[in-house]
Amino acid sequence: MSADMGTIAQLLDATLDPSQHKKAESALKLEQVKTQYSIQLLNIVASEALPTKTRLAASLAFKNFIRNNYVDEEGNYKIPSEEVATIKQQLIGLMIACPASIQTQLGESISIIADSDFWERWTTLTRELVDRFSTTDPKVNIGVLEVAHSIFVRWRPLFRTDELYTEINHVISTFGEPFIQLLITADKQIDANAQNKDVLARWLEALSLMMKIFYDLSSHDMPPIFETHLSSLSELLHKYLAYSNPVLDTDDDTEVSVVDTVKADICEVLELYVMKYDDDFAPYTQPFITSAWNLLSSVGLETKYDLIVSKALGFLTAIASTTKHSQVFGNEEVLGQVVEKVILPNVQLRESDIEMFEDEPIEFIRRDLEGSDTDSRRRSATDFLRKLQERFEQLVTGVVGKYINHYLEQGKTDWKAKDTAVYLFISIASKGAVTAAQGVKTVNPLVNVVDFFEQHIAADLTNAAGVEPISKVDAIKYLYTFRSQLSIEQWKVAFTPLIQNLASDNYVVYSYAAIAVERVLFLTADNGKPMFPREDIQPFAKDLLDHLFKLIEKESSAPKLQENEFLMRCVMRILIVIKDGAAPLVERVLKHLILITSIIRQNPSNPRFYYYHFEALGALVRYCAATNPGLFNQQLWEPFHQILVEDVTEFQQYMFQILAQLLEVCPADAVSDNYKAFLAPLLAPALWEVKGNVPACTRLLAAIIPATKAYIVSEKLLEQVLGIFQRLLATKKFQLYAFDVLEAAVKSFEPAVLDPYFGQVLQLIFSKLEGQPPESLKLRFVRFYHLIASKVEAGYGADYVVKHSNQLAPGVFATVYPTFILADTDKLANPVDRKLAVVSLTKTICESQAFGEQFKKGWARTVGLLLGLLVNPPTVTTGVGDEMIAEADVDDIGFGLSYTALNTCRRLARDEYADVTDVTPWVSAYINAANTRHNGAISGFIGERLTPEQQETLRQYLM
Numbered sequence: 014m015s016a017d018m019g020t021i022a023q024l025l026d027a028t029l030d031p032s033q034h035k036k037a038e039s040a041l042k043l044e045q046v047k048t049q050y051s052i053q054l055l056n057i058v059a060s061e062a063l064p065t066k067t068r069l070a071a072s073l074a075f076k077n078f079i080r081n082n083y084v085d086e087e088g089n090y091k092i093p094s095e096e097v098a099t100i101k102q103q104l105i106g107l108m109i110a111c112p113a114s115i116q117t118q119l120g121e122s123i124s125i126i127a128d129s130d131f132w133e134r135w136t137t138l139t140r141e142l143v144d145r146f147s148t149t150d151p152k153v154n155i156g157v158l159e160v161a162h163s164i165f166v167r168w169r170p171l172f173r174t175d176e177l178y179t180e181i182n183h184v185i186s187t188f189g190e191p192f193i194q195l196l197i198t199a200d201k202q203i204d205a206n207a208q209n210k211d212v213l214a215r216w217l218e219a220l221s222l223m224m225k226i227f228y229d230l231s232s233h234d235m236p237p238i239f240e241t242h243l244s245s246l247s248e249l250l251h252k253y254l255a256y257s258n259p260v261l262d263t264d265d266d267t268e269v270s271v272v273d274t275v276k277a278d279i280c281e282v283l284e285l286y287v288m289k290y291d292d293d294f295a296p297y298t299q300p301f302i303t304s305a306w307n308l309l310s311s312v313g314l315e316t317k318y319d320l321i322v323s324k325a326l327g328f329l330t331a332i333a334s335t336t337k338h339s340q341v342f343g344n345e346e347v348l349g350q351v352v353e354k355v356i357l358p359n360v361q362l363r364e365s366d367i368e369m370f371e372d373e374p375i376e377f378i379r380r381d382l383e384g385s386d387t388d389s390r391r392r393s394a395t396d397f398l399r400k401l402q403e404r405f406e407q408l409v410t411g412v413v414g415k416y417i418n419h420y421l422e423q424g425k426t427d428w429k430a431k432d433t434a435v436y437l438f439i440s441i442a443s444k445g446a447v448t449a450a451q452g453v454k455t456v457n458p459l460v461n462v463v464d465f466f467e468q469h470i471a472a473d474l475t476n477a478a479g480v481e482p483i484s485k486v487d488a489i490k491y492l493y494t495f496r497s498q499l500s501i502e503q504w505k506v507a508f509t510p511l512i513q514n515l516a517s518d519n520y521v522v523y524s525y526a527a528i529a530v531e532r533v534l535f536l537t538a539d540n541g542k543p544m545f546p547r548e549d550i551q552p553f554a555k556d557l558l559d560h561l562f563k564l565i566e567k568e569s570s571a572p573k574l575q576e577n578e579f580l581m582r583c584v585m586r587i588l589i590v591i592k593d594g595a596a597p598l599v600e601r602v603l604k605h606l607i608l609i610t611s612i613i614r615q616n617p618s619n620p621r622f623y624y625y626h627f628e629a630l631g632a633l634v635r636y637c638a639a640t641n642p643g644l645f646n647q648q649l650w651e652p653f654h655q656i657l658v659e660d661v662t663e664f665q666q667y668m669f670q671i672l673a674q675l676l677e678v679c680p681a682d683a684v685s686d687n688y689k690a691f692l693a694p695l696l697a698p699a700l701w702e703v704k705g706n707v708p709a710c711t712r713l714l715a716a717i718i719p720a721t722k723a724y725i726v727s728e729k730l731l732e733q734v735l736g737i738f739q740r741l742l743a744t745k746k747f748q749l750y751a752f753d754v755l756e757a758a759v760k761s762f763e764p765a766v767l768d769p770y771f772g773q774v775l776q777l778i779f780s781k782l783e784g785q786p787p788e789s790l791k792l793r794f795v796r797f798y799h800l801i802a803s804k805v806e807a808g809y810g811a812d813y814v815v816k817h818s819n820q821l822a823p824g825v826f827a828t829v830y831p832t833f834i835l836a837d838t839d840k841l842a843n844p845v846d847r848k849l850a851v852v853s854l855t856k857t858i859c860e861s862q863a864f865g866e867q868f869k870k871g872w873a874r875t876v877g878l879l880l881g882l883l884v885n886p887p888t889v890t891t892g893v894g895d896e897m898i899a900e901a902d903v904d905d906i907g908f909g910l911s912y913t914a915l916n917t918c919r920r921l922a923r924d925e926y927a928d929v930t931d932v933t934p935w936v937s938a939y940i941n942a943a944n945t946r947h948n949g950a951i952s953g954f955i956g957e958r959l960t961p962e963q964q965e966t967l968r969q970y971l972m
Contacts, residue, residue: 016050022057025070051078051092052099058115059107072118079122084129086746105141109156116156124163131164132180139184143191148198151215158222165229173233181233189238196223200249210260217271220253224278228285235290247297254279254304266315273321280324287331295337302341305329309355316365323393333400343405348412357416359394361433370483374520375576382528395440402441410459413441421469428481435487438465439494451497451536462495463503475510482519489514493529496536501544508533512553515560523564527583534586547591554591555598558584562605575613575622582625588632589917599637603648606630610652617663624913627667631917634674642683645675650687657694662703667915669709673716674918684720692721696733701740708912711741711750712920715757722761734758735770742777752793756800764808772817779829795837796846799853800925811861827868835874839881845922847887851932854879859943859951873958880966886932889924
């Protein structure tokens, strides 16, 4: 059945109406499965008779459809090949003809298709793009260039491979020459339209995109065609680095002119060429240094110049990092000018910074702290100064030191001057990268960071009154930056005044205090132990947590409440550090976390906040639920159930992980029957269709199977459980998760329950092991085999696998056992898995009828494998879980699409035989007991089947 254009257009309109949105979305999902759905969306986009909002909705729907339904995990098309061909024929022309908002969506769709198809399955793409270059219409060029850039920009971070270089060469061979011609055309058009503001701006916008593509094409090697034209290209770049035209100046202090955008793009290209191609580019470099210097010395402090200033500084930083060019800065007079004219104007606080501090505090913190200010003047000026210091440490420290002293003196009456002094000091005192875990690891030996703190900064940290908020922030940031430079004794003195700043009524001050407290609690001493162990934090914990929750809950609207992830991260860290010390506070902490969940689930808008929020909840469950299961079962049921009912997809994977942890840490009889309600949605396909859910759903299913095993059997749900196993095994990316489900089933059900299905399970696994299976899959199968073979007392054992294997085809087991079990068991790396193998192999040689009677050679080889494992007997350490827990490095991009593990909920390696504490005496005792039980049969096998050396070794276990 074909999709209908009219129906789809009506449904798209309905999705724009909040009252009809959900219903229309569901109806659209039914349309998606019909043939020609994607083509009908493009027809709607192309139809000028329809309202723009409908066409835009169609372009968005098309992009999302392509993202989810174009190819599968293996890169195979999920839609008919004729549909693929039609899309490729129509898309570029349609994009160019559309309004800008629609053009953007279609351009992104082309990039998504190019991700899987370019270049080998879409060899005509670059030719189609260059064929559409226009000598007269900049709008067309902008559309084409945006698509080209979105495809080529992917190369920038990639490592060199033959496939990548083949693709780049293909592009340069088809795109290079027309691109150079378009640069010449744009240059002529810019000159010809010097007074025609709108047309001129469009051509410069196209030139900006060309500069970005210039960078893309050069990101791995300089294209030969650029090398040939390097002299004229340098002239062109220099012309536009120095270009000005009053027609395009902007009146607004915050509106960046297109001319400055082009200059910033050129500076990025120059930085790349100095860093990568200096041998070829060196003859052309000098004029650019002069122009960049003139530019930096002449632009104002308005925020509209921030981008061009930071990029020009980036170029000069590259110059300073080369031996050949850096000498231009290598004397005291020049460095004095650099500091005076370039560094100081760009590190001093501007009015706009103070306005941001007061009016957009969270944005101020992010820019200042996280490097989201990579294009800020302060950050770029600091990078330049540090690069100069790497080259001329003594000279720079001396020159900047004079300015620091000057501003410290002024700072006695002017807090802004002191801010400059502190900023300059931090810049020259820090060496190397600032690490997330420990701050600055290496400092400039010519300065003393602790003395500077005590003399100039400590008072700002400790004084309750008369200190400007920004000075407080500087003091906290100083501690935060140099946190690993302070000794434990020094920290014990600084920690209390640091905590006291959480009580500030200034948003930035208390947020910075939370940031610093959290990082200090994460800090470890040289011996790997926490700088502040739980007994040091326990006395503060209640007041700290109460105060942090008060700050978070000051706001009642969902977006505002979750705005400040730094406060929630501090809550998380305190709960991780105090572990089960949170038990006396558990009711009040749980109440706060549930309240926050119920507010933010209405509108999840800050992925970092809710990630830390669920890590905090995970820590509480991990350390406190076992001793208070009733409270957690009762309190978490309603909010978790609502997340499922309301389909809050952003929270589901976190909820599943926490619920799995709860099921694992609580005694089986303490788990509420309510949680059976999660089985139905968990066994339905919908949740598993969101890729980010799969690991979390698997984790929950593996935890819920043993907790609800009687219910699964009585309600005949086992087939659905095994259907999930089959679904996971069918997808390469999720194959290993399939074994989590399978192992949970084997540990939960009697053999008689699994009997009807076990042959088919083996058949599915064996088919995946044919050919050249990945090593990870082989090892996971080996572990699974040992789990089954070790569970003799439960009615499984090696003979269970032999029986079901040979029912598939006679002799299958005799092929599988040496190929995988004997060949790969020794590759198991985890001590828990090696111990499981020892138990399994011991029980096989003692209990298996098949090995005792049929597989005599296999019996001997099994003994050989067992003896090999016992040379270094696996030791499983107990007390796992007392280690430091590091949270994931959270990136907002991809949330909901990809899986984010909660570290507080991560599954510990499962020791199936925790009662076997020392494997060697256990093996000895087991073999001896079995030998007696079987009337000396094992001794007989030893004499008949083993070499004298093996007999001697094994007898050591029979003493």
